[in-house]
Amino acid sequence: MSNILQVALIQQAFVNSKKETIQKTLSMIKDAKKQNPQLIVLQELHQDRYFCINEDTQCFDMACSFDEDVAFWSNVAKEHEIVLVTSLFEKRASGLYHNTAVVFEKDGSVAGKYRKMHIPDDPGFYEKFYFTPGDLGYEPIKTSIGKIGLLVCWDQWYPEAARLMALKGADLLIYPTAIGWFDEDKEEEKQRQLEAWITVQRGHAVANGLPVIAVNRVGKELDNAQVLDGIRFWGNSFVAGPQGEFIAQASNDKEEILTCKIDLDRCEDVRRIWPFLRDRRIETYSDITKRFID
Numbered sequence: 001m002s003n004i005l006q007v008a009l010i011q012q013a014f015v016n017s018k019k020e021t022i023q024k025t026l027s028m029i030k031d032a033k034k035q036n037p038q039l040i041v042l043q044e045l046h047q048d049r050y051f052c053i054n055e056d057t058q059c060f061d062m063a064c065s066f067d068e069d070v071a072f073w074s075n076v077a078k079e080h081e082i083v084l085v086t087s088l089f090e091k092r093a094s095g096l097y098h099n100t101a102v103v104f105e106k107d108g109s110v111a112g113k114y115r116k117m118h119i120p121d122d123p124g125f126y127e128k129f130y131f132t133p134g135d136l137g138y139e140p141i142k143t144s145i146g147k148i149g150l151l152v153c154w155d156q157w158y159p160e161a162a163r164l165m166a167l168k169g170a171d172l173l174i175y176p177t178a179i180g181w182f183d184e185d186k187e188e189e190k191q192r193q194l195e196a197w198i199t200v201q202r203g204h205a206v207a208n209g210l211p212v213i214a215v216n217r218v219g220k221e222l223d224n225a226q227v228l229d230g231i232r233f234w235g236n237s238f239v240a241g242p243q244g245e246f247i248a249q250a251s252n253d254k255e256e257i258l259t260c261k262i263d264l265d266r267c268e269d270v271r272r273i274w275p276f277l278r279d280r281r282i283e284t285y286s287d288i289t290k291r292f293i294d
Contacts, residue, residue, distance in 0.1 A: 003265045005145055005172075007039045008032035009258040010046070011237040011250045013219030018048040018062075026076065028257055033080055035259045038145050041085040043215045043237075044153050044178040045099070048089075053223045053231060055129045063091035070102055070110065078108030083143045087152065087176040090115070092132075099131045101150050101176055103141045112141035116152040117161065124182065124223070124231050127154070138164040146171035146264060149210070153177040156201055156214070160288070166208035166277075171264055173204060175214045180233035183220075194234055194252070202244035209242045209271040211262045218255060242270040 010028050015021045025046060032040055045051075047069065051059040069088050077084040083106060090100040099116035115134025119127045138161055140147035149170030155161045156175050165173060179197060181190045205212040217233035238249040239260050248260035271277065287293050 003263065005039060005262045005264055006035065006037045007041065007213065007239065007260060007262060008035060008037035009041050009213065009215045009237045009239070009248075009250070009256075011043065011215060011218050011235055011258060012046070012255045013217070013233075014049045014221055021049075022047055022072075024255075028255070029076065029080060029082075032257045032259065033082075037082060037259060039083045039085070040080075041174055041213055041215045042087060042176060043217050044087045044176040045089060046087055046176070046217075050178050050217065050221050050231065050233075052127045052130055053124050053221065053228060055126050056224065059130065060091070060097060063089040063097050066090045066100075073102065074104050074108040074110065077104035077106065081106045083111070083145050083148075085148070085150065085174055085176065089130075096132055097130055098134060099127065099152060100134075101152055103143060103148060103150060106144060111143045111148075112139070112150075114139075114141070114150040114152065116155065118154040118158055120154045124228050138168065140165055140168050140170040149173040151175050153179065156197070156204075159200075159204060159207065162204035162208055166210055170210060171267070172211040172213065172262065173208070175201065175212070177214060178217045178233060180217070180231040183229055183232055190234075194236060198236065198238065201238075202240050205240045205242055206244040206274075207276060209267050209274065209276065211242055211247070211264070211267070212240045214238055218251075218253065242267045243274075 015024050073086045084104040087101045090098040102113045103111040105111045115136050117134040119131050121128035140149050147170050149165030215237045218235035220232040222230040235252045239247040250256040250258045
């Protein structure tokens, strides 16, 4: 019998405040449960607005409730008996903050966490101002539904991160993310960016013979400092199989509960016909740890 995993991705927009946004998330989780998912994945920094649009020291206060947030989502996972992937703002110490994804087991226990490793710094995405790079490494998180190779947003562009998760036995790769367009960009540029984002992640699925789940925000969020016109998050959350094939894909402009089934046993079948791990020439890769090969 195939090892079928029923999953649900929550693609949503920020709603006025943390309280209202969480209530919307809870409502969507409740609706998703009608499909009996074993795994529900939330988007990056899903509790509140995407505050990294500008630099504001007051935003660090948002991380001070990390312990309470963990307890809250623990209860949600336990109530619905799901493996739940969350993305939270963690205050580790004074002046030391992380973009941290926490995974909860069906009984509400913390299965593990991952601190975002690759931190961007671009107009509208000033994450280096807020987040210290992660120090927990690339360690798959063991859960009742398998080993989760959990990475976050900007990590999506780095094949090394996906590969290390695969080499450590991940059964699937998951990317909570927050990425979008600027309205003033040309339509051709918007399409190039979106296709690049999708293609690189489907490439991780192919190269590693693993399913990939990417959950993105949707809707326009404004810059409180009014320096930028804001970001229109492009949605397009999707699930790809181990050959990069689309299993499910959401729209670019609507809140959606994206549900589908993933056959985890296909990974074995695909790796038998495309044995990329077998044919790796690891003795030739020593230079990969260099910044640049001059």
